[in-house]
Amino acid sequence: MNFIDGGVTAPKGYKASGIYAGIKKKRKDIALVYSTVPAVGAGTFTTNVVKAAPVNWDMKLTRESEHIQAVIINSGIANACTGEEGQKNNYLMAKAVADNLQIPVESVYTASTGVIGKQLPIDLIIESVPKLAEELDDTKEAGTLAAQAIMTTDTYIKECAVSFYISSKEVTLGGMAKGSGMIHPNMATLIGVLTTDLAISKELLQEALSENVKHTFNMISVDRDTSTNDSVFLLANGLAGNPVIKEKNEDYYTFCKALNMVMTKLAKMLAADGEGATKLLEVTVKGALTWEDAASLSKSVISSNLVKTAIFGNDANWGRILCALGYGGVEFNPDRVDLFIESEKGSLKLVENGIATGYSEETATDILSGKEVKVLVDLKQGPASATAWGCDLTYDYVKINADYRS
Amino acid sequence: MNFIDGGVTAPKGYKASGIYAGIKKKRKDIALVYSTVPAVGAGTFTTNVVKAAPVNWDMKLTRESEHIQAVIINSGIANACTGEEGQKNNYLMAKAVADNLQIPVESVYTASTGVIGKQLPIDLIIESVPKLAEELDDTKEAGTLAAQAIMTTDTYIKECAVSFYISSKEVTLGGMAKGSGMIHPNMATLIGVLTTDLAISKELLQEALSENVKHTFNMISVDRDTSTNDSVFLLANGLAGNPVIKEKNEDYYTFCKALNMVMTKLAKMLAADGEGATKLLEVTVKGALTWEDAASLSKSVISSNLVKTAIFGNDANWGRILCALGYGGVEFNPDRVDLFIESEKGSLKLVENGIATGYSEETATDILSGKEVKVLVDLKQGPASATAWGCDLTYDYVKINADYRS
Numbered sequence: 083m084n085f086i087d088g089g090v091t092a093p094k095g096y097k098a099s100g101i102y103a104g105i106k107k108k109r110k111d112i113a114l115v116y117s118t119v120p121a122v123g124a125g126t127f128t129t130n131v132v133k134a135a136p137v138n139w140d141m142k143l144t145r146e147s148e149h150i151q152a153v154i155i156n157s158g159i160a161n162a163c164t165g166e167e168g169q170k171n172n173y174l175m176a177k178a179v180a181d182n183l184q185i186p187v188e189s190v191y192t193a194s195t196g197v198i199g200k201q202l203p204i205d206l207i208i209e210s211v212p213k214l215a216e217e218l219d220d221t222k223e224a225g226t227l228a229a230q231a232i233m234t235t236d237t238y239i240k241e242c243a244v245s246f247y248i249s250s251k252e253v254t255l256g257g258m259a260k261g262s263g264m265i266h267p268n269m270a271t272l273i274g275v276l277t278t279d280l281a282i283s284k285e286l287l288q289e290a291l292s293e294n295v296k297h298t299f300n301m302i303s304v305d306r307d308t309s310t311n312d313s314v315f316l317l318a319n320g321l322a323g324n325p326v327i328k329e330k331n332e333d334y335y336t337f338c339k340a341l342n343m344v345m346t347k348l349a350k351m352l353a354a355d356g357e358g359a360t361k362l363l364e365v366t367v368k369g370a371l372t373w374e375d376a377a378s379l380s381k382s383v384i385s386s387n388l389v390k391t392a393i394f395g396n397d398a399n400w401g402r403i404l405c406a407l408g409y410g411g412v413e414f415n416p417d418r419v420d421l422f423i424e425s426e427k428g429s430l431k432l433v434e435n436g437i438a439t440g441y442s443e444e445t446a447t448d449i450l451s452g453k454e455v456k457v458l459v460d461l462k463q464g465p466a467s468a469t470a471w472g473c474d475l476t477y478d479y480v481k482i483n484a485d486y487r488s
Numbered sequence: 489m490n491f492i493d494g495g496v497t498a499p500k501g502y503k504a505s506g507i508y509a510g511i512k513k514k515r516k517d518i519a520l521v522y523s524t525v526p527a528v529g530a531g532t533f534t535t536n537v538v539k540a541a542p543v544n545w546d547m548k549l550t551r552e553s554e555h556i557q558a559v560i561i562n563s564g565i566a567n568a569c570t571g572e573e574g575q576k577n578n579y580l581m582a583k584a585v586a587d588n589l590q591i592p593v594e595s596v597y598t599a600s601t602g603v604i605g606k607q608l609p610i611d612l613i614i615e616s617v618p619k620l621a622e623e624l625d626d627t628k629e630a631g632t633l634a635a636q637a638i639m640t641t642d643t644y645i646k647e648c649a650v651s652f653y654i655s656s657k658e659v660t661l662g663g664m665a666k667g668s669g670m671i672h673p674n675m676a677t678l679i680g681v682l683t684t685d686l687a688i689s690k691e692l693l694q695e696a697l698s699e700n701v702k703h704t705f706n707m708i709s710v711d712r713d714t715s716t717n718d719s720v721f722l723l724a725n726g727l728a729g730n731p732v733i734k735e736k737n738e739d740y741y742t743f744c745k746a747l748n749m750v751m752t753k754l755a756k757m758l759a760a761d762g763e764g765a766t767k768l769l770e771v772t773v774k775g776a777l778t779w780e781d782a783a784s785l786s787k788s789v790i791s792s793n794l795v796k797t798a799i800f801g802n803d804a805n806w807g808r809i810l811c812a813l814g815y816g817g818v819e820f821n822p823d824r825v826d827l828f829i830e831s832e833k834g835s836l837k838l839v840e841n842g843i844a845t846g847y848s849e850e851t852a853t854d855i856l857s858g859k860e861v862k863v864l865v866d867l868k869q870g871p872a873s874a875t876a877w878g879c880d881l882t883y884d885y886v887k888i889n890a891d892y893r894s
Contacts, residue, residue, distance in 0.1 A: 129815070130811065130814035130815045131813070131814040131815070131816075131818070131819060131820060131822065132810050132811055132813065132814030132822045133814075160807070162807065162810075162811075163807055163810050163822065163839075163842055163843060163844075164843060165823065165841070165842055165843045197805075197807065198805075198807020198808065198810065198811060199806060199807040199810070199839075199843070199844050200844075309811065310807075310810075310811050310814060387793070387885075387889070388889055391885070391886050391889035391890045392889065392890065394886065394890045395889070395890030395891045397890065397891065399603075399604075400604075400605060401566070401568060401569055401603065401604020401605040401716075402604065404538050404568075404569050404604065404605075404716075405536065405538055405568070405604060405715065405716050407537070407538065408536035408537040408538030408539075408716060409535070409536045409537070410537075412537070413537060414537060416537065416538045416569065417571065433569075433605075435571070436569055436571055437569060437570060437571040437573075437605070438569075438605050438606075475886060476886060477883050477886050477887075479793075479797070479886075480797050480800065480881060480882060480883050480885075480886060481883075483793070483794055483797035483798065483801070484797045484798065484800045484801030484803065485801045485803060
């Protein structure tokens with residue numbers, strides 16, 4: 083099982099395109115992913131009570147549609163808090179794709195990301211669909227254009243793919259995602275599109291996605307703000323030719339492993355490219371009683387503004403980490419906690435049994451000045467561990483968000 | 489019932505002092521509040537699992553001590569994550585005060601605030617206690633010196649007092665508090681000391697404090713970080729001469745009203761002086777089914793980094809407010825929400841039934857450029873309302889916290 087080049091167009095039978103429709107000022111703002119044959123689809127969506135129009139549409143499709151064949155995504159405007167007009171526009175966006183590709187409208191997922199509260203320029207979007215369809219291609223470059231068109235404040239493209247074997251058939255899984263503010267996923271996150279040529283039942287595809295989202299996309303946070311538009315889609319079109327997976331057998335878990343690889347890689351890319359971020363922060367809590375405990379505690383640490391600013395300042399202010407563990411909603415004995423930091427520059431034990439070791443502040447500062455900073459917390463009270471990913475909180479986060487709309 | 493000049497020394501029989509002991513580099517760092525006669529005491533404390541040494545001591549005293557007569561507070565070092573040595577130092581701090589004032593050690597509350605993980609310079613503290621005791625005074629100025637000595641990154645002193653009548657006896661309630669980072673109280677907050685000459689039973693004093701904390705100090709947030717040291721103390725020494733309040737009668741609620749006035753005023757001062765803040769943000773949610781719902785939703789909005797940066801940028805990005813309501817953990821119908829903004833510069837309706845009114849962005853920006861920005865959300869589904877206080881998120885918050893220790 084290895085990473086290969088490419089993203090959503092890496093598996094057999096997928097095409098993609100990304101163009102400029104005029105929603106944003108200059109940059110590409112609309113993307114299409116298409117399976118040349120009907121695929122089964124799965125999705126996980128935001129738990130925010132305020133759901134964007136496309137999220138309501140996609141949740142309905144995930145429940146009711148036998149097959150999914152296309153995903154259209156625009157960036158620039160989120161189509162959230164837009165009332166009935168927003169729902170109508172969302173339907174027209176799906177319908178334009180369906181008519182053009184001659185597939186049922188109920189097989190077209192939609193997603194929008196950007197400013198909340200504005201109506202989509204639906205005429206511009208409808209006008210752009212023929213060109214979007216015309217440019218559909220199965221090349222690596224076409225996948226990258228799609229990944230580029232869904233970006234908002236992201237500073238780089240996020241895509242990857244994995245190749246593996248099931249019953250001696252080569253299977254490929256590809257994906258793309260965008261961040262990078264309003265990121266504190268709960269059940270799903272931001273926008274992610276995953277494609278595979280695996281043959282699998284709709285039910286197991288959904289189960290594999292939901293389970294893996296918990297451990298990957300849901301374990302990142304940029305700013306504790308759970309978006310109105312979080313959506314992750316997974317399409318499986320069966321073109322790999324493996325025997326259809328209909329039960330939780332060895333093949334199913336091979337696929338889950340691939341899904342975990344792709345989603346973890348995308349999740350880390352999303353965290354590292356959080357708005358204004360200068361580094362990736364990875365926090366692992368081990369020695370917890372349950373995975374849920376370890377997950378709550380590691381997410382509490384990566385979500386703390388005070389931890390994030392200290393990491394930005396290369397300051398080994400571990401008291402803030404213990405503090406964030408302490409309000410993480412889990413009982414533990416602070417007097418047993420060990421804490422380590424690590425980066426490409428070295429590693430160091432800062433805390434033993436709840437109090438400071440005699441570590442060198444200078445060494446600690448040097449380690450924290452790395453690009454990928456890891457914090458390891460050992461509670462020493464059980465067998466479970468979990469990892470969460472975040473980033474530092476910087477002047478640029480404030481800058482980007484104080485004048486996002488201007 | 490009116491605000492009067494002064495703070496903790498305003499009620500009869502209270503003295504205070506604040507001096508420099510050498511814990512911080514230059515500024516005053518140790519304060520003492522003393523009741524000349526034994527008082528009943530109440531306290532509310534952090535829910536953080538990681539509790540500072542003084543918090544554990546104070547919780548024990550709150551449960552077990554008949555009377556409280558003094559509160560000693562140092563700033564500069566939090567005495568949190570300091571193990572057994574920290575507990576011993578905390579006891580020595582209380583003991584020094586008890587010996588000097590010739591009162592039982594079990595009647596001395598302690599509090600520390602500042603950097604986590606460092607040991608207190610206990611010798612310096614013990615040496616400073618005689619001077620601290622010697623300078624105790626019942627003047628307004630002495631109260632202000634104490635309020636000054638407990639500050640960390642606070643930029644101004646926070647104190648106030650209220651005078652009122654119970655059974656034709658004049659009663660006074662005074663208070664002081666400090667912020668201003670690691671502020672997301674849960675059951676209690678930061679450090680606050682309240683004094684009154686009211687005569688009241690210990691049980692009702694605690695009940696009045698706990699109930700009022702819920703509606704005041706617990707309704708503010710600077711950065712969503714619940715501290716290890718949050719403590720609010722309330723002493724009542726009976727010198728006003730009113731009949732002792734032993735049941736929830738009219739007198740009790742008169743006192744609760746005074747307590748609410750003082751604690752609300754201190755809470756707003758704390759929020760407005762949040763680290764790096766340039767303005768106070770007040771969010772009221774009305775039309776909710778219950779107070780708990782309204783409180784959760786208003787706290788969700790004042791805690792959102794994206795709302796806070798938009799307010800800093802005078803950007804009427806109301807979509808972020810609706811988004812923060814949406815992940816506040818409460819079900820409501822987004823399509824019924826009305827939203828208004830207000831400041832000393834005017835007021836404006838931004839949202840009606842979940843979508844934008846045709847408001848002028850220019851007017852909205854002007855209103856948001858005020859010093860006290862209010863957001864009013866009407867859910868239009870019930871009778872309950874709640875107000876929460878916070879501040880904007882600025883470059884200075886990042887600056888202060890990226891190099892807090894250096």
